[in-house]
Amino acid sequence: MKTIWSLLALFTLLLGHPQAAETPNIIIIYADDLGYGDLGCYGHPSIRTPNLDRLAAEGMRFTDFYSAAEVCTPSRAALLTGRYPVRSGMCHDRFRVLRNVSTGHLPADEITLAEQLKGRGYATAIIGKWHLGVWANNPEGHPHRHGFEMVFGLPHSNDMDPTAARRPPGADNREDPDPQWWQAPLYDGERLVEQPADQTTLTRRYTERAVKFIGEKKGGPFFLYFPHSFPHTPIFASEQFHGKSPRGRYGDVVEELDWSVGRVIEAVRAAGIERNTLVFFSSDNGPWLIRDLAGGSAGPLREGKGSTWEGGMRVPGIAWWPGKVPAGRVCRELATTMDLFTTCSLLAGAKVPADRPIDGVDILPLLTGAGPVKREPFFFYRGSTLFAVRAGQWKAHYLTQPAYGTPRAEAHDPPLLFNVPADPGERFNVAAQHPEVLTDLASAVTKHRAALQPAATQLEAVRSETRAP
Ligand code: MG
Secondary structure (H helix, E strand, O other): OOOHHHHHHHHHHHHHHHHHHOEEEEEEEEEEEOOOOOOHOOOOOOOOOOOOOOHHHEEEEEEEOOOOOHHHHHHHHHHHOOOOOHOOOOOOOOOOOOOOOOEOOOOOOOOOOHHHHHHOEEEEEEEOOOEEEEEOOOOHHHHHHHHHOEEEOOOOOOOOOHHHHOOOOOOOOHHOHHHHHOOOEEEEOEEEEEEOOOOOHHHHHHHHHHHHHHOOOOOOOOOEEEEEOOOOOOOOOOOOOOOOOOOOOHHHHHHHHHHHHHHHHHHHHHHOOHHHEEEEEOOOOOHHHHHHHHHHOOOOOOOOOOOOOOHHHHHOOEEEEOOOOOOOOEEEEEHHHHHHHHHHHHHHHOOOOOOOOOOOOOOOOHHHHHOOOOOOOOEEEOEEEEEEEEEEEEEEEEOOOOOOOOOOEEEEEEEEEEEEOOOOOOOOOHHOOOOHHHHHHHHHHHHHHHHHHOOOOOHHHHHHHOOOO
């Protein structure tokens, strides 16, 4: 009997089934500047997001999910490396993000999730906005050099171009931008295929590529990183969605993103791989509030993109994996985009790098409902400066600064203290009532700082012809 079981085990091993079952396909869909309050399942009253609502109903919705930065470039570096951006140099106190003239990029010695998964035999693709290197200025910044085999999309944000002067003032805030005001470059691999990109069809075309990739790679395993260009301004929707949402053009754009999510899930189901595919949806930072009607909503949270208040960094987080992530769960534990690096690496059977600090933790126990996970406090950086810390229910702000328009941060001594679940809008400072909490948080910050080795920033390097003479 024992021999039969051993033979069966050997036979199954040879067929490779256990490995296949243990190495799921991974799809990360990352919206740009989508706020905490912009989806139906997060309480938006007039933006219709039936596909994301269904994703949450069939999977898990996080209430306290954070991006590790308040703007685009550092948040993407953190997601793909599992590390605070201060460790990779992908942040800067003043420049904030890579610009179209930048020559800096994600350093070659950083290990991306794509490299981790590729090393385990995954097919890898990025469809959408990269923003970790402008390869027209420096080929080392191309996603091909960072683990992605298939590449389709923009190197940076959709509002960055060399002809900005032609745009009228306030163009970003308008609900009816002219596509000709922007010169966004669309690439297929390393080939420039369209400039200016027709942004009205960008979401649709990204989605078609994603569906094609899933169909082609359904034999698995594959990693699809799908960072959308929207709802970062200027916002455009295709004809099918234009003028349809009660929320105006911003609603049109988010409703098209929702459609896109629905198409991806349909493709996964059509391929019959839904029980072996983890889909995670999130956003790179909070809503761009200074864009007025063209910007989103942080719901009950304070401030938005560019800020270390909750609205700048707490974002939607939805996990879907039928049969593995229990349906209809709401997870109220703190989790971050950096955790996706660690969790997905381990799911793929890759080792988490031991030669460097990795800030993400394995959240599989949260995803499966097995129980909470142990983690360090979460640190809120603006650029390379630590502004705040959260541990459990408590968040202390050492520095605060409005997202835009104020050159200097305001220091707080004693720090501001908020009980985040009790006061998600961070309105009532309770520092005076809880001095012992401040002491604990301060020692966590001291410990973090003592071990930190910040990398030289990549965001200062620009093309020489753009430097002042
Ligand atoms: Mg963004």
